[in-house]
Amino acid sequence: MSTRALTVEDLRTFNVIxxxxxxPDGSCFAFVKQYITDEDEYISHLYVQSTMEQESKQWTFGxxxxxxxxxxxxGRWLVYAAAKGKNAKQQLxxxxxxxxxARQITTLENGASKPIWSPDSKQILFTTAYKVNEAPDLEKKPNDQPEEKKPEPLVVxxxxxxxxxxxxxxxxxxxxxxxxxxxxxxxxxxxxxxxHEPGNWSPDGSKIxxxxxxxxxxQFISDLYVLDVQSQQAEKLTDSTGFFGSGNFSPDGKTIACFGHEKEYLGATLTRLWTIDIETKERICLTKGHDIYITxxxxxxxxxxxxxPGPVWSADGQKLYATASAHGDTNFCSVDLSGEITELFSGKHHVYGYNxxxxxxxAVLSVSTxxxxxxxxxxxxxxNKATKVTDVNREWLADLHLSSPEEIxxxxxxxxxxxxWVxxxxxxxxxxxxxxxxxxxxGPHAMYGNTFFHELQLLAAKGYFVLYSNPRGSHGYGQQFVNACRGDYGGKDYQDLMNFVDATVEKYTAVDTERLGVTGGSYGGFMTNWIVSHTNRFKAAATLRSISNWVSFYGVSDIGYFFTEWEIGSDVLQDPEKLWQHSPLKYVNKIETPLLILHGEQDYRCPMEQAEQLFIALKHRGQETRFVRFPNANHELSRSGPPHLRIARLQELVSWFDSYLTS
Incomplete structure (x- = not known):
């Protein structure tokens, strides 16, 4: 082939924007470009580009x-947040x-972020951290290299x-x-x-x-509040029955648009678009008549x-702009006040940002394929015409072969x-x-689809068919579908995945059914554990930041105390036996598939003990397994972890499958 295969090290070479x-006058746009340096650091800088040109100019350095x-x-100013130095706090x-x-305008000990201009350009709303009733000491400067302190007891x-x-x-x-x-x-x-999560200013600048x-x-909820800037008094708009956020005022200042839901299906509830009358607090769900996930x-x-950015009002206040996710695509759309949804920029792609x-x-849209x-x-x-105005990975892509997904x-x-997809x-x-x-x-309440995925492309580049699908429990297919796995983890979601493999090998006769592997992270790690404890169909497996024991997960995960009830249908206080029934660890004696276990030391979502229990049980039985622990890595290792550890993780994954599936 005239173009080369993707490599693990390519993670260091492409730009993420x-x-x-x-x-304000539409003559230019700014964006952030991120890349990884030779010193194994993430660097991101500010770029500005004319809407009439194809080349951008770098505005920040170092x-x-x-x-x-x-x-x-x-239009006179551009504010941004930046952390200059390895351990520095973000400042404005x-x-x-x-x-x-650029002029630094904050020097707060705990940093500053999320700037939002007032309508008159005279004030900037932002976030900073401090303890209750302890306003920041403005004389104390942030220390980029804090002194070593003896460890102290943590009181919980x-x-x-x-x-x-x-x-x-x-x-x-x-x-x-x-x-x-x-x-x-x-x-x-x-x-x-x-x-406190900021939304936006009112048109007259008097409220936030x-x-x-x-x-x-x-109470796992999120309410909306309107704060009077002068009196600093806040009025509650919602009634603590669900999750509401990303609020934006209408052009006349009388209505708030927001994203949210009322927890009808707990964590599996579709996010919808709402309006709230500030005076009467009447709440209207604009997308109630559509079985679609907004955002x-x-x-x-x-x-x-x-x-x-939340829902954005049109200038006349008659419709709102947002993104919506369905059938593996995230598109840009508008929703009018009667609830009619119009797809404005649709296709086999992922609109992941907009302004x-x-x-x-x-509008400017960030789009991945x-x-x-x-x-x-x-x-x-x-x-409704879209024009591509950047090509930040042009040279890298020109030299590279990437596999285009085929839908099943x-x-x-x-x-x-x-x-x-395959x-x-x-x-x-x-x-x-x-x-x-x-x-x-x-997730499981997430969606695979038409976006760039380095790990998937890497496995294809290494000579594998790569199979990925959205079993029930995934977003993108309506409320009944996303709710269907709750209380049934390892049930019909497992059958969906096995049926997907069946459909794939039937369509692609070049798939060697004697050399199948399986992997996944988080819920995907749970399901990998479940699969290898319920079938010997796969010759090798790799479980990443996984769940193996719902009973212990309840008490050790940062979300365990509510997530087990939401997703499995019980908790330790009600019915621990139900948690155990859905735990792969219960079926560990049936695991015969060689299993690679990868886990971050600082993962508090699916804590390390989940991997430890599984590894010890497998090793105790003499089962083929390898356990790799990644220091300084949390649940986000594969997306935003230390670059060298992301590289090491992928190398472990490829090496494991190569050793079992390529011979």
């Missing part, structure tokens, strides 16, 4: 990571659009005391603050013992909408925690239709036989 932002670029409404920086050096008195993202919690909460542009004065708006859970750790449900391994200038009827990590498109809201739709055991191996020749690997996504 995020957070496109249009200027070490560190940049995020959250935001133009001031008057201000750039004049007339040119010159709250139900929620750790998180996979933050580790052990230190009592500091995300609070809201304002920076005054003309004076440099900081005003701290909140001080409750909860995390935000989301928070003020009902206690036992982005796509799963991949290039980006983690990409900011969502809209409603005055200019213009299975053969492109991501580029920016300029989208005309009048004509099949009937599962009970007649339900399930969607999946990547053919590099150098495919239908006259030959090839091994195949089944990949299973996490």
């Amino acid at each position: 995020n957070e496109p932002q249009l200027s 070490e560190g990571r940049v995020g959250f670029p935001r133009f001031s409404p008057d 920086y201000l750039l004049s659009m007339d040119g010159g050096e 008195e709250k139900l929620v005391y750790k998180s996979d993202a933050a580790g052990f919690l230190d009592g500091k909460r995300q609070q809201l603050a304002i920076y005054q542009l003309d004076t440099g004065k900081l005003t701290f708006l909140t001080k409750a013992d909860v995390d 909408v935000y989301s928070a859970n003020k009902e206690g750790d036992e 982005d449900a796509m799963i991949g391994d290039l980006r983690s925690g990409h900011p969502n 809209i200038n409603v005055e200019e009827n213009l 299975p053969t492109n990590p991501g580029d920016i498109y300029l989208f005309d809201l009048d004509t 739709r099949f009937k599962s055991t009970d007649g339900w239709e399930v969607q999946g 990547l053919k191996p590099y150098g495919f020749d239908k006259a030959n036989k090839y091994p195949a690997i089944l990949e299973i996504h996490g």
Whole structure:
């Protein structure tokens, strides 16, 4: 072939672009480009590009990571957050659009992030962390290289005391603050013992909408609040019955649009688009008549925690813009106030970011496909015409062969239709036989689809058929489908996956059924464990950040106390036997498939003990297994972990399957 196969090391060579932002006059846009350096560090910088040109200009330099670029409404300034240095906290920086050096405008001990301009361009709302009733000491500067301290006892008195993202919690909460542009004065708006997530300003700049859970750790909810900036008094808009966030004011300031749901199916409930009348608090679900997931449900391994701008109002206040996920695609759409959904930019792709200038009827969209990590498109809201305006991985892609997915739709055991895809191996020749690997996504309430996925492409490049599908429990196929695995983990979801393998080997006779592998992470790791404890169909398996024992998961996971009840249908306090029935560890004596176990030491979502229990039981039996522990890595290892550990993880995965499936 004239183009080469993808490698593990290619993870270091491509650019990941995020957070496109249009200027107020629509003449240019900013975005963030991330890459990995030779020193094994993530670097991200700010770029600005004219909407009339195809080349961008780099505006920030040096070490560190940049995020959250935001133009001031008057077009004079660009604010962004940056962490300059390996251990530095993110702070806010201000750039004049007339040119010159960036000016650091915050020096807070616990950093500053998520800047949002007031409509008059005179103030910047942002988040910072501090303990309840302890306003930050403005004289104390952040220390990029904190002094070594002797370890102290950790006193735990709250139900929620750790998180996979933050580790052990230190009592500091995300609070809201304002920076005054003309004076440099900081005003701290909140001080409750909860995390505050900013939405946006009201059109007149007098109010701010935000989301928070003020009902206690036992209540897993998120409410919307409207805060009066002058009095600093907040009014609650929702009734603590569900999850609501990403609030945005209507152009007349009378209505809030938001994303959310009322927990009808707990964690498997479809996210929908809502409006809330600020005066009456009447809440209307605009997408109630559509069996569709609003926002982005796509799963991949290039980006983690990409900011969502929330629903964006049209200039006349008659419709809203957002993304929606269905059948393996995430598309850009509009929803009018009667609830009618119109797909504006649809296709076999993943719209993972958007920013809209409603005055200019213009949008910028971040779009990924299975053969492109991501580029920016300029989208005309009048004509619905999209124009690709970046090509950040042009040179890398030109030299590379990437496999294009081929879709399979099949009937599962009970007649339900399930969607999946197949990547053919590099150098495919239908006259030959090839091994195949089944990949299973996490969640389970997520969606595989038409986005770039380095791990999948890598396995195809190594000579494997790669099989991946959305069994019941996945998003993208309606409420009944995503809810169907709850209380039935290892039941019909397992049958869907086995039926998918059946459909694939029937269609692709080049698949060698004697050389099948299976792997997955999180829920996919649970399902890998379940599969090898219920069938010997696979010659090798690899379980990643997995769940093996729901009984212990209840008490050790940062979400275990509610997730076991939500997903399995019970918890340790009610019916531990039901948890054990759905635990792969119960069936460990039946496992004969060689199993690779990969797990992050600092994974608090699916803690290390889940891997330890499985490994010890297998080793005790003399079973073929290999256990690899990754230091300084949490549940996000495959997406945002230390680059050298991401490389090592992929090398372990490939080496394991090569040793069992290629001979």
